[in-house]
Amino acid sequence: MPKLTVAVVRAAKHSGKPTSTGKLRPERLPDGGGLALQVTPDGAKSWILRYTRSSKAREMGLGPCDPDGRRGLSLADARDAAEAARRTLRAGADPIEAREAERAARQRAEAEAKAAAVTFRDAARATVDAKQGGWSSPKHAAQWLATLEQHAHPILGDMPVSDVGTPHVLQVLRPIWSQIPETASRLRQRIEAILDLARVRGWRAGDNPARWRGLLSEELPPPRRVKRVQHRPALPWQRLPAFMAALAQVEGQGAAALRFAILTAARTGEVRGATWGEVDLDAALWIVPGARMKGRRTHRVPLSAAAVDVLRAARPADPKRADLIFGATATRAISDMTLSAVVRRMNEPGPGADPDAPPEWCDQEGRAVVPHGFRSTFRDWAGEIRPEGREVVERALAHSVRDKVEAAYARSDLLEKRRPLMEAWGEWAGRPAGGGELRSIVAARARRQALG
Known part of the structure; x- marks a missing residue:
């Protein structure tokens, strides 16, 4: 027979009596059928159901107790919950395991509903x-x-x-x-x-x-x-002196940045973000921090005399370390399209030009060159006429070593071996163009002037 009443539940308190070991433990007031009200030393009340399954005694917490049934289970609620657990037990299932399975199913359903809302x-x-x-x-x-x-x-x-x-x-x-x-x-x-x-x-x-x-x-x-992969159009290295001579006729930050990018074989993003604090003109060295590199590793670039000349021409009277070298302002970088626009304008045909003729500055397939393609121009030039070898050239391009074992041992950036390579590249870029190329440059300049 049930032993508890609402009044007893409401008035129940811990006796404050310690156990034989001197500790205060929760006390229980039985209601019958394994249901009991548990009261802790600090006065918290909850409902516990004791039952036996497979000859093993188990205890199932039913929830906190609230005589009024607002913030927990009232006496009647606790008796209903206990009876539901007993029915589960009589059906051959463990009430605790059944509740956990139900909870897991509910969580899965909630997760699926949430996932369905994520497109x-x-x-x-x-x-x-x-x-x-x-x-x-x-x-x-x-x-x-x-x-x-x-x-x-x-x-x-x-x-x-x-x-x-x-x-x-x-x-x-x-x-x-x-x-x-x-x-x-x-x-x-x-x-x-x-x-x-x-x-x-x-x-x-x-x-x-x-x-x-x-x-x-x-x-x-x-x-x-x-389908064959189409790489970015690159100018044949033999035509670079003529292109650089034509580029020298173009003014503006975009043209200066493009000259520096070509002379250093750097990516345009690295050039556009370059600051005066990264360069040492006396040591002819540009140190690009890893945060701005594609490979996330610091890259040291030996500067040829031609590259240093570009920097000296761009250097303001009193540069600050954080100022951009080729920025639209001291703190705002020029866009990548600014460099692309320089090449595009150099390829603009003049009045009366054959619309089917390839651009003035194009690759071997007749495609107009783009700024990034000059890294391929440098790679072809170095591979064909320079003695430094593949490893030095790849370091100049800041390419990572793909073989992990080789990379673990090849830790030098070969800076001193790259100095003569970059100096020779600068000299080649500044080499006087032949007569035919000079006529081409003059014609290109005339077309631009005609276009205003």
Whole structure:
């Protein structure tokens, strides 16, 4: 028979009597059928159900006690909960295990509901936010999002990321796989990264449907076998003296930055962010901090006499260490498009020019050159006529050693071996152009003047 009443529950207090060991332990007031009111020394009350299963005694906490049933279980509530647990026990299940299973199922349902609210577009934004701290250029985030917006989001963008499967990924990739394989391959890698992050954050489960090996590789041909990779157009190294002579006729920060980028074989982003505190004109040395390098490692650049001349011409009367060398202002960098615009203007045809003729400054296929292509020009020149060897040239380009074992031992940046290489490059760039090239430069300058 039940022993407790509402009045007893409301008035129940701990007796304050210690045990034989001198400790104060919770005290229990039984109600019958294994149900008891537990009171701790500090006055907290809760309901406990004792039962036996498989010859083992177990205790199940039913919840806090509140005689009024507002912030916990009243006496009646506790008796109902105890009876429900006894019914579970009579049905052959353990009440504690059944409650834990129910709780886990509820948590899974809540997680699935939450995941269903996260779209692929949301996961893409979260992936960019998570990764961009490790990217050397802020442009990379914009490129990621632009590629996804153009090719993936029309199909996947509003879909719950938990629902994205291999058929959806193939629906995105197949139309562009043979047309623009390099972009398609990058897109696949980005989708894979997004779905990996979604799995880590609990927004989806299972294998990644954008994985290449053993999955998409069975449906799509390798991108490099579909179409030859188109590298960025690069000027043949034999024409560099003529180009530099033409570039010398162009004024402005963009032209100066492009000259310096060519003479140092550096990436345009490294040049645009260069500050006066990074260069030592007396030592003819430019030290690019790792935070601004693609490989995240400090890169020392020996400066040729020609490169030093560019810096001296750009140097203000009283430069501050943090001031940008080629900035639009002392603290605002010029854009990458500023350098591209210099080459584009140098390639503008004059009045009456043949519209089908290749640009003045183009690669061997007739494509107009771009600033980044001059790193390839330097690589071809060094590979064909210089004795320093591949390792020195690759260091000059700040390329990392791909072999991990070799990289562990090759710790020198070969600075002193690179000095004569860069000096020779500067001398080649400043070499007088031949008569035919000089006529070309004069004609190009006349076209620009005619265009105003």
